[in-house]
Amino acid sequence: KQEVTQIPAALSVPEGENLVLNCSFTDSAIYNLQWFRQDPGKGLTSLLLIQSSQREQTSGRLNASLDKSSGRSTLYIAASQPGDSATYLCAVWNSGNTPLVFGKGTRLSVIA
C-alpha cells in the first residue's frame, strides 16, 4: 500500500530565504507526482505535476524534482515571500487507475 511522507511537518523561515520541502513515497511504481498548496480552510491549488518519466518541473519560483527510483521528490521555493505561507501537499498517482495518495503536508510560515 502506497504511503506518502512529508518532512518537515512545519517550517518557519525569514522572507527571502530559499527552501526545500521533502516528500517520500514507498512504492516507486507511480504515474505522476503532484504538488499542491492549501491555504487554511481552503481548497487545494495545483502547483506542479511531474510525470514519472520526468526529472523536474519549474513554475516561476517553484521547482519540483522527482527521483522515482529512490521514492523522493523535493519542492524548491526560491526567494520566499510571506504570501507563500500555506500548507504544501505532495500526492502520487500509482500505476493503474488508482487515485491520488496524499502526504500530510508541510506547513510553511514565511516571516516578513
Add this chain to the structure above:
Amino acid sequence: EPEVTQTPSHQVTQMGQEVILRCVPISNHLYFYWYRQILGQKVEFLVSFYNNEISEKSEIFDDQFSVERPDGSNFTLKIRSTKLEDSAMYFCASSEWGQGAYEQYFGPGTRLTVT
C-alpha cells in the same frame, strides 16, 4: 481560467440526516473525484467516476455514500444517514482523463459539520 466549483461552502446537519454535496467540474473534463479531509488529517480518496459510473472507490465509500451526475454539468455526493465521523472537508476534483497522466483540479471544498 476554468475552475471546479462546489456548493454549499459549509453545511451543518444533524446526525442521521441525508446531505447532498454539489460540484460543477471543469467542462471538458471526463474524470471526476471526491476526496475528504478530516480536520488535521490527510486528504483521503473516496471515489472516482467516469462515463456515468464509478471507476474506483475506497473502503471509506460504503453503502451510505453515493455519487451521481444528474445532468451534463453537476456531480453530486450523497450521504444517506450522516454520522458524527462524517464531519470533514469534502473536495471535488476533475481531470481531462484518468490513468495518472493528467493534472487533477480541486474545488474549494464543502465543510460538512454533523452535530
